[in-house]
Amino acid sequence: MLSNLQPQSPDKILALMAEFRADPRAEKIDLGVGVYKDETGLTPVMRAVRKAEERILREETTKTYTALPGEPAYREAMARLILGDDLPVDRLATVASVGGTGALRVGIDLARMANPALRVWVSDPTWPNHVSILNYLGVETLTYRYFDAETRGVNFDGMIEDLRGAKPGDLVLLHGCCHNPTGANLNIAQWDEVAALLAETGATPLIDLAYQGFGDGLDADAAGTRLIASRLPEVLIAASCSKNFGIYRERTGILLAICPDSATRDLAQGAMAHLNRQTFSFPPDHGARIVTTILTDPELRRDWETELEEVRTGMLDLREQLVRELRERSGSDRFGFLAAHRGMFSRLGATPEQVETLKRDYGIYLVGDSRLNIAGLNKNTVPVLAQAIIDVGI
CATH class of the missing domain: 3.90.1150.10 (Aspartate Aminotransferase, domain 1)
Structure with a gap:
């Protein structure tokens, strides 16, 4: 065979x-x-990560399975890091994932469950694994202009013109910050225009947020994502902890789904947990526990933010x-x-x-x-x- x-x-x-x-x-x-x-x-290894791991080793009493969608404390801490304190709690579904790539894969599978005729728009260029995953899944992939090879900036007029072709049921994959591979990013006024266009077309954004904190700072790098989340009824966000926490090999990520209402949130939460079960069953916990420990401890969080700012x-x-x-x-x-x-x-x-x-x-x-x-x-x-x-x- x-x-x-x-x-x-x-x-x-x-x-x-x-x-x-x-x-x-x-x-x-x-x-x-x-x-x-x-x-x-x-x-x-970041200072706060090392300290968090030392604490986990002292205090951890079991290696049994975590919850199927991941530990609630991790999911809440990451949701607040990404979206700020104004969480749409009654409309928000979350699952821990195997890295940011795992979050993207579950997000695409979720959208395909909802729409078997799914189409996904990706920037030209984009991270090659975006296209590789979509091709493997047999999902129709369309591109929108993004990078201007002459100015080395964003071809925003071309982007908007192309995305006018998106329709309800489509996903539009956006880079939340620090665009890979170009480094050219949307400004907040352009994010506002993208939000308006998505509202007009009815397409759903899937935001890949892999580098929060590496560009202009934690809050500034999340500003476009937060604007989209505040303006649209339905948003998917795939986030990674590999870069900003430096825990690449721990494969720590999260998928967030902002839904139109609480009933849809419950449907999405169940479907996301089901996809976790079918893909890898329970998500890994060590990296998630490191992140939770840092984000919920004021001293560790200050140290982490200080070192992250030094990196940036x-x-x-x-x-x-x-x-x-x-x-x-x-x-x-x-x-x-x-x-x-x-x-x-x-x-x-x-x-x-x-x-x-x-x-x-x-x-x-x-x-x-x-x-x-x-x-x-x-x-x-x-x-x-x-x-x-x-x-x-x-």
Whole structure:
């Protein structure tokens, strides 16, 4: 039977990681994988996470199953982190998930249960796994214009024009902040216009919030999501704790469903718990317990927010340093967009051939579409990258 399986196309980012590891050059630079790294090249365990784990080890008395939708304290703490204190409690269904990817998968399955003829709109470009999941599920996928390759900003007019084609029963997948792979984000006025358009078309937004706290701060990064949630009767939100808590391997996420009324909330809650049961049964708890411990303890939360702010501002400093270095070497401000982008990523605008040259001749690894991970840099490698960008002619 298994011999009938067909070879699967390798994930390009995972393949790039393997190629980087096999490169013997000591001066190589990994700007491909989407993981935060500090100035030493490590992905550290955050102080508050370490303290929370120590407390859990002291106080935990059992490893029995958690609740099918996840622990209520985790779900409430995450809902408040994402939506603020004005929770639509009587209209809100929540389930813990296996990372943000698991939340996306359950959210798409939920929408498909409600509408077997589901269509999903994704930005052009978007995180490749969005499209991979949708293709695997056989869901019709449509794209809306998003990134302007010339300005390196948002093609908002094109986005709005394309999304006018959405209809009731469609999902519109939006990046809550720190757009992956481009780093170009909507401003609050544009979020307001998107909310109005979605209300007009009747389509349901699915917001992927993977980087809250990495862009402009915890509340600022959630502002667009909160605006959408306050304006529309039905919203899905898939959130991840991998980046802002640094617990990538704990696979900690959550799916929120804001429903038109309490009766629909009850239906959604039951369906989401059912999907958890069919997919992985009970959700993992260790990462969720870390997050709950931090968010519900004032001292740990202050320490976590302080360190998260250090991470965020450190990435902004690297962006500004890179722009300065490129300005000095190019004699122009054509790379100024890098300082305007937010989060870990920016799309540089290099051709595939130029990306290959950076890898082959300089040991600098970018994703093929020229997405670079700003957090993979440090103050010593920024000048190296800047010079390579100029040498290659980007």
